[in-house]
Amino acid sequence: MSLISTVVPAAISETDFEKFREFFYRKTGIQFDSNKRYFVDKRLLERIKATGSDSFRDYFIKLRFEADDREVQELVNLMTVNETYFFREAYQFDCLVNSLMEEVIRKREPGSLIRIWSIPSSTGEEAYSIALYLLERWSKLAEYEVEILSSDIDTKVLQSAHRGLYTPRSVANLPAEYLAKYFTRKVDGNWQLCQDVLESVEFSRVNLCNAADTRRYRNIDVIFCRNLLIYFDDISRRVAAEAMFEALRPGGFVCLGHSESMSRISSLFKVRRFPDAMVYQRPLETL
C-alpha cells in the first residue's frame, strides 16, 4: 500500500528548475529562460499536486520513467502558449493567394495536389484562415486540389481545433460576410465554424523537432510556421529549419512570424520578397 502525501512543495528550487528545464528542452526543443520561472514553477507545482507526488524529485522520477509519455504530454499542454485569432498577420495570407499560389502552380498541371502545412496549429484559427482565404480570394481554387494540414505538439488545442468553436474575440478580424457565410452564432455568443470548412483541414500531433514525427510531411508547397521559433533556442531553431527544409518540395515556401528571421537561423533558404510579404524559399535544386 502506498501512502500518498498531501504536502506539496512550496517552491521549486533552482537546481530542480535546471533539471526540469534540461529535460523539457530535450523532449520538446522549447527553452525556458530564468525569467520564465514564475510561469514554469506554477505549472510544475500544479502537476506535482495533481499526480499525488511527494516532492519534485518524486514527480520527476515518474516523469522520466513513465512508459507512455502521458504526463509529459500534460506538461506540454500546460507549458505551451496558444493564443491566436482568425486572420492574424493577414498580410501573409494575402501573399499566399496573390503571389505564392501563382508560383506554386506555375509548373503544375490543373488538378494536381497542392499541400499547405500550418504548424503550430494552436486552436485552428490559422489553418481555417488559410481555408477561408483560398475559398474567397483565390480564383483558381476550383482548378486544383488543395490539402491543408495543421499540426501542434499540444493535444488539448488540437481537440479544440477539431471542434471549431470560437469566441467573439477570436473572430473579431473576420469580415461580417464571412461570419455569416461560414459560421453559426451560438446562444452563448460563440461562433461555430461550418462543417465544410472544419473538414477541409487535417490536424495532427507533431513535434517539429522530432524527425520521426515530421518524416511523413513531404512535398509541402507552403509552410506557415509563425511565432513558434521564438520559443526555441539556437539549436532547436536549426533543427526546426532542417525539418521544414526536408518537408518542403524544392521551390516551396516558408512564412514565419513578423519578428522572426530564417536568415539568422539557416542558410538553406532563399529570401523572396513579394508585394505583400517577405517569405523564404527552398531552392529549386539541391546544390
Next chain:
Amino acid sequence: MALRRFTAGSPVTAAPPAPLAENTSWVQDLESGDADIRRQAVWMAAPSDALAETICLRLTHEASQPVLEAMFVALSRCSADRVVPAMFDLLASEEVLLRTRALEVLEGFPEPVAALMQEHLADAEADVRIFLVNLMGGLRHPHVPDWLDHVLHHDTHGNVVAAALEVALEVAGPRLRLAIQAAKARFHADPFIGFAADLALQRIETQ
C-alpha cells in the same frame, strides 16, 4: 470547392515520405551520389556516437551545403565526447562554413568546451585563437573571464588581444580591470587596443 476533405476518423492522408533506398542503413545512404538521399540519411538517423564519428569523418569531403547543414545540426544533438574534439579541429579549416558551424556547435557544449579551452588557447595559429576568443563571447560559462584574463595577460598577437578586448567589452567586470590595463601596456603602440581597452575600463567603472 477544391479543398481536400478530411472526415472525422479518416486515415491520415499525408503522403508517406519518398523511401530511402530500401534495406540500406544510413551509413550506406551517406555514400549515395544523390545529395537529397545523403541529407535525409543524416536527418533521419538517431543521434549516436557512431553517427557523430561518421559525420565528423565526412565533413571535410561533403560538397553539398544542405547536407553539411544537416550534418552540423545532427552533431549538435550527439554526445560531446566525439563532437567537441572534432569541432576544435575544424577551427583550423580553410572553409568559412566549416569554421562557422563548428563554432556554433561548440557553443552548445559549454562544459566539454571548458575542459579543453585552456589547451587550445595555446594553438600556434593566431586565427584559431581569435576564433576561440570569439567563442567565449557566445559561451555561457563562468570561466570566460579567466580565459580572457589569460589572453589579455599573455597572448603575443595583437589581433588576438584586440578580439579579447571586444569580448571583454560585453562581459567584463572588475575582475578583468588589471588584465585590460596589462594588455594596453603591452601593446602601447597599437591605437585600436588602446581605444578598446579604455572603452572596456570605462564600461567597468560605470557598472
